[in-house]
Amino acid sequence: MTTDFTCSRCNKSNDPLGSPPLGGELGHQIQQQICQSCWAEWVQQQVLFINHYALQPADPEDRKKLREAMKEFLGLTPAANQ
Ligand SMILES: [Zn+2]
Structure with a gap:
């Protein structure tokens, strides 16, 4: 695992997701x-x-x-607005 990853939500160097959890830019x-771990929370x-x-x-x-709701929960910037 890379060590330079820092999650933008929890600011921890947890394991990143191995692959995009969704399709498209947002994923x-x-x-x-x-x-x-933040993804698992979501x-x-x-x-x-739901x-x-x-x-x-x-x-x-x-x-x-x-x-x-997901973008808000994860604190994503509205850049990938699709
Ligand atoms: Zn996190």
């Missing part, structure tokens, strides 16, 4: 900035979020809401 950005949070708002992952509008 790439997450891989560059977010560590495995994966758990995501389940709560249940709380009764989101349908098949619905584009709901996917958009989920993506916004």
Whole structure:
């Protein structure tokens, strides 16, 4: 594992994600900035979020809401806005 990785969310040198967790630029950005443990936190949070708002992952509008919540949770800059 590289030692010069610092997670932009927790500021720790945790293990980075081995591959982009999502497709597209956003997945790439997450891989560059977010560590495995912060991503794991989001994966758990995501389940709560989907249940709380009764989101349908098949619905584009709901996917958009989920993506916004994820960016906020992970503290991503709005650069990869897709
Ligand atoms: Zn982190």
